[in-house]
Amino acid sequence: MKELKKYLKKLVKSPVLVVSHESPDGDAIGSSISMGYLLKELGFNPIVVNKERVPAKYIFLEKDIQIKCIDDLQEADKLEKYNVFVMDSAKIDRIGFSLSEIFPNHENIVNIDHHVSNDYFGTRNFVFPNMSATSEIIGSVFLDMFGFIPKDAATAIYTGVMTDTGNLTYESTTSATVALVSILLEMKADFNAMRKSVYENESIGQMYGLKTILNNMDITMDGFVAYTYLPYDITVSNDLTAGDIENYVDYPKKVSSCEVAILFKEFIKDEIRVSIRTKGIVDANKLASVFGGGGHKRAAGFRIRKPMDQSMKFALNRIVEGLKNNEWNN
Ligand SMILES: [Mn+2]
Incomplete structure:
Protein backbone atom coordinates (compact mmCIF):
# COMPACT_ATOMS: atom_id res chain seq x y z
CA MET A 1 0.00 0.00 0.00
CA LYS A 2 2.96 2.29 0.76
CA GLU A 3 4.22 1.67 -2.78
CA LEU A 4 0.92 2.82 -4.30
CA LYS A 5 0.95 5.95 -2.14
CA LYS A 6 4.54 6.69 -3.21
CA TYR A 7 3.67 6.10 -6.85
CA LEU A 8 0.69 8.46 -6.72
CA LYS A 9 2.69 11.15 -4.93
CA LYS A 10 5.36 11.14 -7.63
CA LEU A 11 2.94 10.88 -10.53
CA VAL A 12 3.85 13.57 -13.07
CA LYS A 13 1.08 15.68 -14.50
CA SER A 14 -0.32 13.87 -17.51
CA PRO A 15 -3.74 12.97 -18.84
CA VAL A 16 -5.22 10.19 -16.69
CA LEU A 17 -7.87 7.66 -17.58
CA VAL A 18 -9.67 5.33 -15.17
CA VAL A 19 -11.34 2.14 -16.41
CA SER A 20 -12.79 -1.00 -14.80
CA HIS A 21 -14.27 -4.30 -15.93
CA GLU A 22 -17.29 -4.85 -18.16
CA SER A 23 -20.64 -5.74 -16.54
CA PRO A 24 -19.46 -3.42 -13.76
CA ASP A 25 -20.50 -4.35 -10.22
CA GLY A 26 -20.56 -2.16 -7.11
CA ASP A 27 -16.81 -2.43 -6.60
CA ALA A 28 -15.94 -1.69 -10.24
CA ILE A 29 -18.12 1.43 -10.13
CA GLY A 30 -17.15 2.38 -6.55
CA SER A 31 -13.40 2.03 -7.14
CA SER A 32 -13.55 3.87 -10.50
CA ILE A 33 -15.44 6.81 -9.07
CA SER A 34 -13.36 7.03 -5.88
CA MET A 35 -10.15 6.77 -7.94
CA GLY A 36 -11.52 9.69 -9.97
CA TYR A 37 -11.91 11.74 -6.77
CA LEU A 38 -8.44 10.73 -5.56
CA LEU A 39 -6.83 11.81 -8.85
CA LYS A 40 -8.80 15.05 -8.74
CA GLU A 41 -7.54 15.69 -5.21
CA LEU A 42 -4.01 15.10 -6.54
CA GLY A 43 -4.53 17.86 -9.12
CA PHE A 44 -5.40 15.76 -12.15
CA ASN A 45 -8.40 16.06 -14.41
CA PRO A 46 -9.34 12.38 -14.74
CA ILE A 47 -11.62 10.86 -17.31
CA VAL A 48 -13.44 7.77 -16.06
CA VAL A 49 -14.80 5.29 -18.62
CA ASN A 50 -16.39 1.88 -18.93
CA LYS A 51 -17.34 -0.33 -21.85
CA GLU A 52 -20.92 -0.18 -20.63
CA ARG A 53 -23.27 2.44 -19.23
CA VAL A 54 -23.49 2.65 -15.45
CA PRO A 55 -26.20 0.24 -14.20
CA ALA A 56 -29.25 2.21 -13.00
CA LYS A 57 -28.78 1.26 -9.35
CA TYR A 58 -25.30 2.85 -9.27
CA ILE A 59 -26.15 6.10 -11.07
CA PHE A 60 -26.67 7.79 -7.67
CA LEU A 61 -22.86 7.65 -7.22
CA GLU A 62 -22.26 9.94 -10.21
CA LYS A 63 -21.87 13.46 -8.84
CA ASP A 64 -18.70 15.44 -9.66
CA ILE A 65 -17.14 12.32 -11.14
CA GLN A 66 -19.09 10.57 -13.87
CA ILE A 67 -18.42 7.41 -15.85
CA LYS A 68 -18.53 7.78 -19.63
CA CYS A 69 -19.45 4.87 -21.86
CA ILE A 70 -16.67 4.39 -24.45
CA ASP A 71 -19.30 4.60 -27.22
CA ASP A 72 -20.07 8.19 -26.18
CA LEU A 73 -16.47 9.51 -26.21
CA GLN A 74 -15.39 12.33 -28.52
CA GLU A 75 -12.54 11.54 -30.91
CA ALA A 76 -10.30 14.05 -29.12
CA ASP A 77 -10.91 12.25 -25.81
CA LYS A 78 -9.43 9.09 -27.29
CA LEU A 79 -6.18 10.55 -28.56
CA GLU A 80 -4.55 11.72 -25.32
CA LYS A 81 -1.36 10.12 -24.02
CA TYR A 82 -3.07 8.57 -21.03
CA ASN A 83 -1.75 6.99 -17.91
CA VAL A 84 -4.44 4.32 -17.63
CA PHE A 85 -5.63 3.13 -14.21
CA VAL A 86 -7.34 -0.26 -14.53
CA MET A 87 -9.49 -1.01 -11.48
CA ASP A 88 -10.77 -4.31 -10.08
CA SER A 89 -9.78 -6.37 -13.14
CA ALA A 90 -7.77 -9.59 -12.78
CA LYS A 91 -6.87 -9.63 -16.46
CA ILE A 92 -6.71 -6.82 -18.99
CA ASP A 93 -9.35 -8.42 -21.25
CA ARG A 94 -11.89 -8.04 -18.40
CA ILE A 95 -12.33 -4.41 -19.47
CA GLY A 96 -14.12 -5.76 -22.55
CA PHE A 97 -12.38 -3.67 -25.22
CA SER A 98 -8.91 -3.17 -26.63
CA LEU A 99 -7.07 -0.24 -25.02
CA SER A 100 -4.84 0.27 -28.06
CA GLU A 101 -7.84 0.33 -30.36
CA ILE A 102 -9.85 2.93 -28.44
CA PHE A 103 -6.94 4.88 -26.88
CA PRO A 104 -4.13 4.41 -29.43
CA ASN A 105 -1.75 6.82 -27.68
CA HIS A 106 -2.11 5.46 -24.15
CA GLU A 107 1.14 5.02 -22.26
CA ASN A 108 1.41 3.29 -18.86
CA ILE A 109 -1.12 0.82 -17.52
CA VAL A 110 -1.52 0.95 -13.73
CA ASN A 111 -3.19 -2.20 -12.43
CA ILE A 112 -5.02 -1.71 -9.11
CA ASP A 113 -6.84 -4.80 -7.91
CA HIS A 114 -7.57 -7.31 -5.14
CA HIS A 115 -8.18 -10.55 -7.11
CA VAL A 116 -5.81 -13.43 -6.29
CA SER A 117 -6.10 -14.45 -9.91
CA ASN A 118 -4.60 -11.12 -11.11
CA ASP A 119 -1.97 -11.78 -13.79
CA TYR A 120 0.05 -8.55 -13.31
CA PHE A 121 -0.74 -7.18 -16.79
CA GLY A 122 0.21 -3.60 -15.89
CA THR A 123 3.29 -1.48 -16.41
CA ARG A 124 2.87 -0.96 -12.66
CA ASN A 125 0.94 -3.46 -10.54
CA PHE A 126 -0.66 -2.74 -7.19
CA VAL A 127 -2.43 -5.98 -6.32
CA PHE A 128 -3.61 -6.59 -2.74
CA PRO A 129 -5.41 -9.94 -2.40
CA ASN A 130 -5.95 -9.30 1.32
CA MET A 131 -8.18 -6.33 0.58
CA SER A 132 -11.90 -7.09 0.58
CA ALA A 133 -12.54 -4.78 -2.37
CA THR A 134 -10.61 -2.57 -4.77
CA SER A 135 -12.64 0.26 -3.24
CA GLU A 136 -11.06 -0.60 0.12
CA ILE A 137 -7.60 -0.09 -1.43
CA ILE A 138 -8.61 3.36 -2.66
CA GLY A 139 -10.29 4.28 0.65
CA SER A 140 -7.23 3.31 2.60
CA VAL A 141 -4.80 5.17 0.29
CA PHE A 142 -7.07 8.23 0.12
CA LEU A 143 -7.20 8.44 3.90
CA ASP A 144 -3.49 7.85 4.27
CA TYR A 170 -17.78 -12.63 3.66
CA GLU A 171 -14.46 -14.08 4.84
CA SER A 172 -12.61 -11.36 2.92
CA THR A 173 -13.84 -8.87 5.55
CA THR A 174 -11.09 -7.89 8.02
CA SER A 175 -11.03 -5.64 11.07
CA ALA A 176 -9.35 -3.06 8.79
CA THR A 177 -12.34 -3.27 6.44
CA VAL A 178 -14.75 -2.59 9.28
CA ALA A 179 -12.53 0.22 10.63
CA LEU A 180 -12.55 1.85 7.19
CA VAL A 181 -16.35 1.60 6.98
CA SER A 182 -16.56 3.32 10.36
CA ILE A 183 -14.45 6.19 9.00
CA LEU A 184 -16.55 6.32 5.82
CA LEU A 185 -19.62 6.90 8.00
CA GLU A 186 -17.74 9.70 9.81
CA MET A 187 -17.06 11.17 6.35
CA LYS A 188 -20.86 11.17 5.85
CA ALA A 189 -21.05 8.34 3.30
CA ASP A 190 -24.71 8.26 2.27
CA PHE A 191 -25.66 4.74 3.37
CA ASN A 192 -29.40 5.44 3.03
CA ALA A 193 -29.00 6.36 -0.63
CA MET A 194 -26.88 3.24 -1.17
CA ARG A 195 -29.42 0.88 0.47
CA LYS A 196 -32.38 2.34 -1.39
CA SER A 197 -30.64 2.45 -4.75
CA VAL A 198 -28.72 -0.83 -4.60
CA TYR A 199 -30.88 -3.14 -2.48
CA GLU A 200 -34.44 -1.79 -2.72
CA ASN A 201 -34.64 -0.88 -6.36
CA GLU A 202 -35.56 -4.00 -8.35
CA SER A 203 -37.62 -3.91 -11.54
CA ILE A 204 -40.53 -6.25 -12.19
CA GLY A 205 -38.34 -7.85 -14.91
CA GLN A 206 -35.75 -8.68 -12.26
CA MET A 207 -38.50 -10.31 -10.17
CA TYR A 208 -39.50 -12.45 -13.19
CA GLY A 209 -35.83 -13.40 -13.52
CA LEU A 210 -35.75 -14.36 -9.85
CA LYS A 211 -38.95 -16.40 -10.26
CA THR A 212 -37.26 -18.33 -13.09
CA ILE A 213 -34.14 -18.93 -11.02
CA LEU A 214 -36.19 -20.31 -8.12
CA ASN A 215 -38.31 -22.45 -10.47
CA ASN A 216 -35.26 -23.94 -12.17
CA MET A 217 -33.33 -24.66 -8.98
CA ASP A 218 -32.01 -28.19 -8.48
CA ILE A 219 -29.39 -30.03 -6.44
CA THR A 220 -26.82 -32.75 -7.00
CA MET A 221 -24.40 -34.66 -4.70
CA ASP A 222 -27.17 -34.75 -2.05
CA GLY A 223 -27.38 -30.98 -2.05
CA PHE A 224 -23.64 -30.30 -1.78
CA VAL A 225 -24.10 -28.57 -5.15
CA ALA A 226 -27.17 -26.37 -5.74
CA TYR A 227 -27.59 -24.90 -9.20
CA THR A 228 -30.04 -23.07 -11.38
CA TYR A 229 -30.20 -21.34 -14.75
CA LEU A 230 -31.58 -18.31 -16.50
CA PRO A 231 -32.13 -18.98 -20.21
CA TYR A 232 -31.85 -16.52 -23.09
CA ASP A 233 -35.61 -16.11 -23.70
CA ILE A 234 -36.07 -14.87 -20.10
CA THR A 235 -33.11 -12.45 -20.08
CA VAL A 236 -34.22 -11.01 -23.43
CA SER A 237 -37.95 -10.74 -22.73
CA ASN A 238 -37.26 -9.04 -19.38
CA ASP A 239 -34.44 -6.89 -20.72
CA LEU A 240 -32.03 -8.24 -18.07
CA THR A 241 -28.33 -7.36 -17.96
CA ALA A 242 -25.63 -9.14 -15.96
CA GLY A 243 -25.68 -6.29 -13.43
CA ASP A 244 -29.44 -6.76 -12.91
CA ILE A 245 -28.95 -10.28 -11.57
CA GLU A 246 -25.43 -10.15 -10.10
CA ASN A 247 -26.59 -11.39 -6.67
CA TYR A 248 -29.06 -14.06 -7.77
CA VAL A 249 -26.45 -16.79 -7.35
CA ASP A 250 -26.97 -16.18 -3.61
CA TYR A 251 -30.32 -18.04 -3.86
CA PRO A 252 -28.97 -21.54 -4.52
CA LYS A 253 -26.34 -20.72 -1.87
CA LYS A 254 -29.14 -20.37 0.72
CA VAL A 255 -29.72 -24.17 0.65
CA SER A 256 -28.27 -25.36 3.98
CA SER A 257 -26.44 -28.38 2.61
CA CYS A 258 -24.99 -26.37 -0.28
CA GLU A 259 -21.23 -25.81 -0.47
CA VAL A 260 -21.08 -24.93 -4.17
CA ALA A 261 -23.77 -22.69 -5.68
CA ILE A 262 -23.92 -22.32 -9.45
CA LEU A 263 -25.89 -19.97 -11.67
CA PHE A 264 -25.87 -20.46 -15.45
CA LYS A 265 -26.85 -17.25 -17.29
CA GLU A 266 -27.44 -16.66 -20.99
CA PHE A 267 -27.46 -13.04 -22.24
CA ILE A 268 -26.02 -13.88 -25.65
CA LYS A 269 -27.44 -16.93 -27.44
CA ASP A 270 -25.27 -20.00 -26.74
CA GLU A 271 -22.76 -18.07 -24.62
CA ILE A 272 -23.27 -19.19 -21.03
CA ARG A 273 -21.83 -17.17 -18.16
CA VAL A 274 -21.39 -19.30 -15.06
CA SER A 275 -21.21 -17.80 -11.54
CA ILE A 276 -19.78 -19.91 -8.71
CA ARG A 277 -20.13 -19.24 -4.98
CA THR A 278 -18.71 -21.46 -2.24
CA LYS A 279 -19.24 -21.43 1.51
CA GLY A 280 -15.94 -22.54 3.07
CA ILE A 281 -14.47 -25.81 1.79
CA VAL A 282 -14.07 -25.37 -1.95
CA ASP A 283 -11.88 -22.71 -3.57
CA ALA A 284 -14.12 -21.13 -6.24
CA ASN A 285 -11.16 -19.53 -8.03
CA LYS A 286 -9.43 -22.91 -8.45
CA LEU A 287 -12.67 -24.49 -9.65
CA ALA A 288 -13.32 -21.72 -12.20
CA SER A 289 -9.76 -21.83 -13.50
CA VAL A 290 -10.38 -25.38 -14.78
CA PHE A 291 -12.84 -23.77 -17.22
CA GLY A 292 -10.54 -20.85 -18.10
CA GLY A 293 -12.14 -18.44 -15.62
CA GLY A 294 -11.18 -17.10 -12.23
CA GLY A 295 -12.05 -14.82 -9.34
CA HIS A 296 -11.82 -15.18 -5.59
CA LYS A 297 -11.84 -18.04 -3.07
CA ARG A 298 -15.59 -17.68 -2.44
CA ALA A 299 -16.78 -16.11 -5.70
CA ALA A 300 -15.64 -16.80 -9.24
CA GLY A 301 -16.92 -17.25 -12.77
CA PHE A 302 -16.27 -18.56 -16.25
CA ARG A 303 -17.89 -18.84 -19.69
CA ILE A 304 -18.85 -21.74 -21.93
CA ARG A 305 -19.73 -21.22 -25.59
CA LYS A 306 -22.31 -23.98 -26.07
CA PRO A 307 -26.13 -24.13 -25.85
CA MET A 308 -27.50 -23.99 -22.29
CA ASP A 309 -28.33 -27.71 -21.90
CA GLN A 310 -24.91 -28.80 -23.20
CA SER A 311 -23.07 -26.20 -21.10
CA MET A 312 -24.85 -27.28 -17.94
CA LYS A 313 -24.21 -30.97 -18.58
CA PHE A 314 -20.55 -30.35 -19.39
CA ALA A 315 -19.89 -28.09 -16.38
CA LEU A 316 -21.87 -30.12 -13.84
CA ASN A 317 -20.20 -33.39 -14.88
CA ARG A 318 -16.73 -31.89 -14.51
CA ILE A 319 -17.59 -30.10 -11.26
CA VAL A 320 -19.07 -33.21 -9.63
CA GLU A 321 -16.03 -35.23 -10.70
CA GLY A 322 -13.64 -32.62 -9.28
CA LEU A 323 -15.57 -32.30 -6.02
CA LYS A 324 -15.59 -36.10 -5.55
CA ASN A 325 -11.80 -36.03 -5.91
CA ASN A 326 -11.41 -33.03 -3.55
CA GLU A 327 -9.67 -31.28 -6.42
CA TRP A 328 -10.33 -27.71 -5.35
CA ASN A 329 -10.32 -27.81 -1.56
CA ASN A 330 -8.91 -24.69 0.13
MN1 LIG B 1 -13.88 -6.30 -6.40
Whole structure:
Protein backbone atom coordinates (compact mmCIF):
# COMPACT_ATOMS: atom_id res chain seq x y z
CA MET A 1 0.00 0.00 0.00
CA LYS A 2 2.96 2.29 0.76
CA GLU A 3 4.22 1.67 -2.78
CA LEU A 4 0.92 2.82 -4.30
CA LYS A 5 0.95 5.95 -2.14
CA LYS A 6 4.54 6.69 -3.21
CA TYR A 7 3.67 6.10 -6.85
CA LEU A 8 0.69 8.46 -6.72
CA LYS A 9 2.69 11.15 -4.93
CA LYS A 10 5.36 11.14 -7.63
CA LEU A 11 2.94 10.88 -10.53
CA VAL A 12 3.85 13.57 -13.07
CA LYS A 13 1.08 15.68 -14.50
CA SER A 14 -0.32 13.87 -17.51
CA PRO A 15 -3.74 12.97 -18.84
CA VAL A 16 -5.22 10.19 -16.69
CA LEU A 17 -7.87 7.66 -17.58
CA VAL A 18 -9.67 5.33 -15.17
CA VAL A 19 -11.34 2.14 -16.41
CA SER A 20 -12.79 -1.00 -14.80
CA HIS A 21 -14.27 -4.30 -15.93
CA GLU A 22 -17.29 -4.85 -18.16
CA SER A 23 -20.64 -5.74 -16.54
CA PRO A 24 -19.46 -3.42 -13.76
CA ASP A 25 -20.50 -4.35 -10.22
CA GLY A 26 -20.56 -2.16 -7.11
CA ASP A 27 -16.81 -2.43 -6.60
CA ALA A 28 -15.94 -1.69 -10.24
CA ILE A 29 -18.12 1.43 -10.13
CA GLY A 30 -17.15 2.38 -6.55
CA SER A 31 -13.40 2.03 -7.14
CA SER A 32 -13.55 3.87 -10.50
CA ILE A 33 -15.44 6.81 -9.07
CA SER A 34 -13.36 7.03 -5.88
CA MET A 35 -10.15 6.77 -7.94
CA GLY A 36 -11.52 9.69 -9.97
CA TYR A 37 -11.91 11.74 -6.77
CA LEU A 38 -8.44 10.73 -5.56
CA LEU A 39 -6.83 11.81 -8.85
CA LYS A 40 -8.80 15.05 -8.74
CA GLU A 41 -7.54 15.69 -5.21
CA LEU A 42 -4.01 15.10 -6.54
CA GLY A 43 -4.53 17.86 -9.12
CA PHE A 44 -5.40 15.76 -12.15
CA ASN A 45 -8.40 16.06 -14.41
CA PRO A 46 -9.34 12.38 -14.74
CA ILE A 47 -11.62 10.86 -17.31
CA VAL A 48 -13.44 7.77 -16.06
CA VAL A 49 -14.80 5.29 -18.62
CA ASN A 50 -16.39 1.88 -18.93
CA LYS A 51 -17.34 -0.33 -21.85
CA GLU A 52 -20.92 -0.18 -20.63
CA ARG A 53 -23.27 2.44 -19.23
CA VAL A 54 -23.49 2.65 -15.45
CA PRO A 55 -26.20 0.24 -14.20
CA ALA A 56 -29.25 2.21 -13.00
CA LYS A 57 -28.78 1.26 -9.35
CA TYR A 58 -25.30 2.85 -9.27
CA ILE A 59 -26.15 6.10 -11.07
CA PHE A 60 -26.67 7.79 -7.67
CA LEU A 61 -22.86 7.65 -7.22
CA GLU A 62 -22.26 9.94 -10.21
CA LYS A 63 -21.87 13.46 -8.84
CA ASP A 64 -18.70 15.44 -9.66
CA ILE A 65 -17.14 12.32 -11.14
CA GLN A 66 -19.09 10.57 -13.87
CA ILE A 67 -18.42 7.41 -15.85
CA LYS A 68 -18.53 7.78 -19.63
CA CYS A 69 -19.45 4.87 -21.86
CA ILE A 70 -16.67 4.39 -24.45
CA ASP A 71 -19.30 4.60 -27.22
CA ASP A 72 -20.07 8.19 -26.18
CA LEU A 73 -16.47 9.51 -26.21
CA GLN A 74 -15.39 12.33 -28.52
CA GLU A 75 -12.54 11.54 -30.91
CA ALA A 76 -10.30 14.05 -29.12
CA ASP A 77 -10.91 12.25 -25.81
CA LYS A 78 -9.43 9.09 -27.29
CA LEU A 79 -6.18 10.55 -28.56
CA GLU A 80 -4.55 11.72 -25.32
CA LYS A 81 -1.36 10.12 -24.02
CA TYR A 82 -3.07 8.57 -21.03
CA ASN A 83 -1.75 6.99 -17.91
CA VAL A 84 -4.44 4.32 -17.63
CA PHE A 85 -5.63 3.13 -14.21
CA VAL A 86 -7.34 -0.26 -14.53
CA MET A 87 -9.49 -1.01 -11.48
CA ASP A 88 -10.77 -4.31 -10.08
CA SER A 89 -9.78 -6.37 -13.14
CA ALA A 90 -7.77 -9.59 -12.78
CA LYS A 91 -6.87 -9.63 -16.46
CA ILE A 92 -6.71 -6.82 -18.99
CA ASP A 93 -9.35 -8.42 -21.25
CA ARG A 94 -11.89 -8.04 -18.40
CA ILE A 95 -12.33 -4.41 -19.47
CA GLY A 96 -14.12 -5.76 -22.55
CA PHE A 97 -12.38 -3.67 -25.22
CA SER A 98 -8.91 -3.17 -26.63
CA LEU A 99 -7.07 -0.24 -25.02
CA SER A 100 -4.84 0.27 -28.06
CA GLU A 101 -7.84 0.33 -30.36
CA ILE A 102 -9.85 2.93 -28.44
CA PHE A 103 -6.94 4.88 -26.88
CA PRO A 104 -4.13 4.41 -29.43
CA ASN A 105 -1.75 6.82 -27.68
CA HIS A 106 -2.11 5.46 -24.15
CA GLU A 107 1.14 5.02 -22.26
CA ASN A 108 1.41 3.29 -18.86
CA ILE A 109 -1.12 0.82 -17.52
CA VAL A 110 -1.52 0.95 -13.73
CA ASN A 111 -3.19 -2.20 -12.43
CA ILE A 112 -5.02 -1.71 -9.11
CA ASP A 113 -6.84 -4.80 -7.91
CA HIS A 114 -7.57 -7.31 -5.14
CA HIS A 115 -8.18 -10.55 -7.11
CA VAL A 116 -5.81 -13.43 -6.29
CA SER A 117 -6.10 -14.45 -9.91
CA ASN A 118 -4.60 -11.12 -11.11
CA ASP A 119 -1.97 -11.78 -13.79
CA TYR A 120 0.05 -8.55 -13.31
CA PHE A 121 -0.74 -7.18 -16.79
CA GLY A 122 0.21 -3.60 -15.89
CA THR A 123 3.29 -1.48 -16.41
CA ARG A 124 2.87 -0.96 -12.66
CA ASN A 125 0.94 -3.46 -10.54
CA PHE A 126 -0.66 -2.74 -7.19
CA VAL A 127 -2.43 -5.98 -6.32
CA PHE A 128 -3.61 -6.59 -2.74
CA PRO A 129 -5.41 -9.94 -2.40
CA ASN A 130 -5.95 -9.30 1.32
CA MET A 131 -8.18 -6.33 0.58
CA SER A 132 -11.90 -7.09 0.58
CA ALA A 133 -12.54 -4.78 -2.37
CA THR A 134 -10.61 -2.57 -4.77
CA SER A 135 -12.64 0.26 -3.24
CA GLU A 136 -11.06 -0.60 0.12
CA ILE A 137 -7.60 -0.09 -1.43
CA ILE A 138 -8.61 3.36 -2.66
CA GLY A 139 -10.29 4.28 0.65
CA SER A 140 -7.23 3.31 2.60
CA VAL A 141 -4.80 5.17 0.29
CA PHE A 142 -7.07 8.23 0.12
CA LEU A 143 -7.20 8.44 3.90
CA ASP A 144 -3.49 7.85 4.27
CA MET A 145 -2.61 10.60 1.77
CA PHE A 146 -5.11 13.28 2.74
CA GLY A 147 -6.50 12.41 6.18
CA PHE A 148 -10.04 12.77 4.86
CA ILE A 149 -12.33 11.43 2.14
CA PRO A 150 -14.87 13.72 0.42
CA LYS A 151 -18.47 12.65 1.06
CA ASP A 152 -19.23 11.54 -2.50
CA ALA A 153 -16.01 9.51 -2.67
CA ALA A 154 -16.83 7.97 0.72
CA THR A 155 -20.26 6.89 -0.57
CA ALA A 156 -18.64 5.28 -3.63
CA ILE A 157 -16.08 3.43 -1.49
CA TYR A 158 -18.79 2.37 0.98
CA THR A 159 -20.86 0.95 -1.93
CA GLY A 160 -17.87 -0.96 -3.34
CA VAL A 161 -16.91 -2.43 0.02
CA MET A 162 -20.45 -3.39 1.08
CA THR A 163 -21.38 -5.01 -2.24
CA ASP A 164 -18.08 -6.95 -2.50
CA THR A 165 -18.23 -8.27 1.09
CA GLY A 166 -21.93 -9.23 1.30
CA ASN A 167 -22.37 -6.31 3.69
CA LEU A 168 -19.24 -7.20 5.70
CA THR A 169 -20.19 -10.88 6.06
CA TYR A 170 -17.78 -12.63 3.66
CA GLU A 171 -14.46 -14.08 4.84
CA SER A 172 -12.61 -11.36 2.92
CA THR A 173 -13.84 -8.87 5.55
CA THR A 174 -11.09 -7.89 8.02
CA SER A 175 -11.03 -5.64 11.07
CA ALA A 176 -9.35 -3.06 8.79
CA THR A 177 -12.34 -3.27 6.44
CA VAL A 178 -14.75 -2.59 9.28
CA ALA A 179 -12.53 0.22 10.63
CA LEU A 180 -12.55 1.85 7.19
CA VAL A 181 -16.35 1.60 6.98
CA SER A 182 -16.56 3.32 10.36
CA ILE A 183 -14.45 6.19 9.00
CA LEU A 184 -16.55 6.32 5.82
CA LEU A 185 -19.62 6.90 8.00
CA GLU A 186 -17.74 9.70 9.81
CA MET A 187 -17.06 11.17 6.35
CA LYS A 188 -20.86 11.17 5.85
CA ALA A 189 -21.05 8.34 3.30
CA ASP A 190 -24.71 8.26 2.27
CA PHE A 191 -25.66 4.74 3.37
CA ASN A 192 -29.40 5.44 3.03
CA ALA A 193 -29.00 6.36 -0.63
CA MET A 194 -26.88 3.24 -1.17
CA ARG A 195 -29.42 0.88 0.47
CA LYS A 196 -32.38 2.34 -1.39
CA SER A 197 -30.64 2.45 -4.75
CA VAL A 198 -28.72 -0.83 -4.60
CA TYR A 199 -30.88 -3.14 -2.48
CA GLU A 200 -34.44 -1.79 -2.72
CA ASN A 201 -34.64 -0.88 -6.36
CA GLU A 202 -35.56 -4.00 -8.35
CA SER A 203 -37.62 -3.91 -11.54
CA ILE A 204 -40.53 -6.25 -12.19
CA GLY A 205 -38.34 -7.85 -14.91
CA GLN A 206 -35.75 -8.68 -12.26
CA MET A 207 -38.50 -10.31 -10.17
CA TYR A 208 -39.50 -12.45 -13.19
CA GLY A 209 -35.83 -13.40 -13.52
CA LEU A 210 -35.75 -14.36 -9.85
CA LYS A 211 -38.95 -16.40 -10.26
CA THR A 212 -37.26 -18.33 -13.09
CA ILE A 213 -34.14 -18.93 -11.02
CA LEU A 214 -36.19 -20.31 -8.12
CA ASN A 215 -38.31 -22.45 -10.47
CA ASN A 216 -35.26 -23.94 -12.17
CA MET A 217 -33.33 -24.66 -8.98
CA ASP A 218 -32.01 -28.19 -8.48
CA ILE A 219 -29.39 -30.03 -6.44
CA THR A 220 -26.82 -32.75 -7.00
CA MET A 221 -24.40 -34.66 -4.70
CA ASP A 222 -27.17 -34.75 -2.05
CA GLY A 223 -27.38 -30.98 -2.05
CA PHE A 224 -23.64 -30.30 -1.78
CA VAL A 225 -24.10 -28.57 -5.15
CA ALA A 226 -27.17 -26.37 -5.74
CA TYR A 227 -27.59 -24.90 -9.20
CA THR A 228 -30.04 -23.07 -11.38
CA TYR A 229 -30.20 -21.34 -14.75
CA LEU A 230 -31.58 -18.31 -16.50
CA PRO A 231 -32.13 -18.98 -20.21
CA TYR A 232 -31.85 -16.52 -23.09
CA ASP A 233 -35.61 -16.11 -23.70
CA ILE A 234 -36.07 -14.87 -20.10
CA THR A 235 -33.11 -12.45 -20.08
CA VAL A 236 -34.22 -11.01 -23.43
CA SER A 237 -37.95 -10.74 -22.73
CA ASN A 238 -37.26 -9.04 -19.38
CA ASP A 239 -34.44 -6.89 -20.72
CA LEU A 240 -32.03 -8.24 -18.07
CA THR A 241 -28.33 -7.36 -17.96
CA ALA A 242 -25.63 -9.14 -15.96
CA GLY A 243 -25.68 -6.29 -13.43
CA ASP A 244 -29.44 -6.76 -12.91
CA ILE A 245 -28.95 -10.28 -11.57
CA GLU A 246 -25.43 -10.15 -10.10
CA ASN A 247 -26.59 -11.39 -6.67
CA TYR A 248 -29.06 -14.06 -7.77
CA VAL A 249 -26.45 -16.79 -7.35
CA ASP A 250 -26.97 -16.18 -3.61
CA TYR A 251 -30.32 -18.04 -3.86
CA PRO A 252 -28.97 -21.54 -4.52
CA LYS A 253 -26.34 -20.72 -1.87
CA LYS A 254 -29.14 -20.37 0.72
CA VAL A 255 -29.72 -24.17 0.65
CA SER A 256 -28.27 -25.36 3.98
CA SER A 257 -26.44 -28.38 2.61
CA CYS A 258 -24.99 -26.37 -0.28
CA GLU A 259 -21.23 -25.81 -0.47
CA VAL A 260 -21.08 -24.93 -4.17
CA ALA A 261 -23.77 -22.69 -5.68
CA ILE A 262 -23.92 -22.32 -9.45
CA LEU A 263 -25.89 -19.97 -11.67
CA PHE A 264 -25.87 -20.46 -15.45
CA LYS A 265 -26.85 -17.25 -17.29
CA GLU A 266 -27.44 -16.66 -20.99
CA PHE A 267 -27.46 -13.04 -22.24
CA ILE A 268 -26.02 -13.88 -25.65
CA LYS A 269 -27.44 -16.93 -27.44
CA ASP A 270 -25.27 -20.00 -26.74
CA GLU A 271 -22.76 -18.07 -24.62
CA ILE A 272 -23.27 -19.19 -21.03
CA ARG A 273 -21.83 -17.17 -18.16
CA VAL A 274 -21.39 -19.30 -15.06
CA SER A 275 -21.21 -17.80 -11.54
CA ILE A 276 -19.78 -19.91 -8.71
CA ARG A 277 -20.13 -19.24 -4.98
CA THR A 278 -18.71 -21.46 -2.24
CA LYS A 279 -19.24 -21.43 1.51
CA GLY A 280 -15.94 -22.54 3.07
CA ILE A 281 -14.47 -25.81 1.79
CA VAL A 282 -14.07 -25.37 -1.95
CA ASP A 283 -11.88 -22.71 -3.57
CA ALA A 284 -14.12 -21.13 -6.24
CA ASN A 285 -11.16 -19.53 -8.03
CA LYS A 286 -9.43 -22.91 -8.45
CA LEU A 287 -12.67 -24.49 -9.65
CA ALA A 288 -13.32 -21.72 -12.20
CA SER A 289 -9.76 -21.83 -13.50
CA VAL A 290 -10.38 -25.38 -14.78
CA PHE A 291 -12.84 -23.77 -17.22
CA GLY A 292 -10.54 -20.85 -18.10
CA GLY A 293 -12.14 -18.44 -15.62
CA GLY A 294 -11.18 -17.10 -12.23
CA GLY A 295 -12.05 -14.82 -9.34
CA HIS A 296 -11.82 -15.18 -5.59
CA LYS A 297 -11.84 -18.04 -3.07
CA ARG A 298 -15.59 -17.68 -2.44
CA ALA A 299 -16.78 -16.11 -5.70
CA ALA A 300 -15.64 -16.80 -9.24
CA GLY A 301 -16.92 -17.25 -12.77
CA PHE A 302 -16.27 -18.56 -16.25
CA ARG A 303 -17.89 -18.84 -19.69
CA ILE A 304 -18.85 -21.74 -21.93
CA ARG A 305 -19.73 -21.22 -25.59
CA LYS A 306 -22.31 -23.98 -26.07
CA PRO A 307 -26.13 -24.13 -25.85
CA MET A 308 -27.50 -23.99 -22.29
CA ASP A 309 -28.33 -27.71 -21.90
CA GLN A 310 -24.91 -28.80 -23.20
CA SER A 311 -23.07 -26.20 -21.10
CA MET A 312 -24.85 -27.28 -17.94
CA LYS A 313 -24.21 -30.97 -18.58
CA PHE A 314 -20.55 -30.35 -19.39
CA ALA A 315 -19.89 -28.09 -16.38
CA LEU A 316 -21.87 -30.12 -13.84
CA ASN A 317 -20.20 -33.39 -14.88
CA ARG A 318 -16.73 -31.89 -14.51
CA ILE A 319 -17.59 -30.10 -11.26
CA VAL A 320 -19.07 -33.21 -9.63
CA GLU A 321 -16.03 -35.23 -10.70
CA GLY A 322 -13.64 -32.62 -9.28
CA LEU A 323 -15.57 -32.30 -6.02
CA LYS A 324 -15.59 -36.10 -5.55
CA ASN A 325 -11.80 -36.03 -5.91
CA ASN A 326 -11.41 -33.03 -3.55
CA GLU A 327 -9.67 -31.28 -6.42
CA TRP A 328 -10.33 -27.71 -5.35
CA ASN A 329 -10.32 -27.81 -1.56
CA ASN A 330 -8.91 -24.69 0.13
MN1 LIG B 1 -13.88 -6.30 -6.40
